[in-house]
Amino acid sequence: MKVFLAVFLALLVTGCAAPVTKSDFSAFQAAKPRSILVVPAVNKSLDVDAPNYLLTTLSVPLAEKGFYVFPVHTTRTVLEQEGLYEGDAIHQQPPQALASLFGADAVLYVTINRWDAQYALITTTVTVNFDYRLVAKDGTELWKANKQMQYAPQTQNTGHPLGNLIAAAVSAALTRADPNYLPLAVMANDQVFNIGPTAIPVGPYRVVN
């Protein structure tokens, strides 16, 4: 009976652990991409600079993962020469066409859902939210994920209610004046590619120690 109970408990425990669903990487493993083309993002935020800024954060994590990542600035320039300036127009191109134009094994599409600072009375919350989608050169979807990162400045306790209020208001005003999205974007990319169920398999240049 004791053993039975122990087994039952063990089942319960592992039963709790199991539901963390891991993404299905069979298509990814079958395609074995060596190179990834990162194209400018579709921008659903109001910040017109967001796609350019985001573009600068994607090469490092993917290359460190072991893939050849096409030069993002060159990619953007070539696409502009093709008359493709906006993420919307670029994402509408068949992935096969983009992949063959650059000789890439896979194309990474990112959509910026949020890149904003929300202002309440005495707090400002900075949020980024991205949809990522990796598609093979034959059009097969290899992986997709969504990531949101957020931060709200926490103010130190001054030990005085009015002091706290003023400190919070000052902090919120400063964040509002110049919200810094880049560290959030870097963290979102790092987490989505490297941590938890969305972490992608390593590429051919990754030396496994």
Place this chain on the structure above:
Amino acid sequence: MKPMFRTMLAAAALLAMTGCASQQGMYDWGGYSGLLYQNYKKPETVAANMVKLQEHVAVMEQRKAKVAPGLYADLGTMYLQAGDRDRAVDNYRKERAAWPESAGLMDSMIKSLAGKPAVEAKS
């Protein structure tokens, strides 16, 4: 308060990046992401950023270390945009030699530059 948050957030991001780097970082990027970011954010810094990237790849070559993917090519494109075709082609060739995956793109960049007359013909 704000500078502190900034610092904390930057530290967290740095930790996230170097956390990977210390365990699994394969390349010395020479601040590549930051340079590109500056290019887009402050276009007046483009020339200075190009020099920094050039210096970085020169150091890497001196050390006989592998230059990270895309650095030669994007440096080449910066040269191209600054009007220096020879250096653009030179860097595209280096990218191609370092990374075979780039061959198709680099070949067509080099070819399209070779095909153009030295003085831009009016279209």
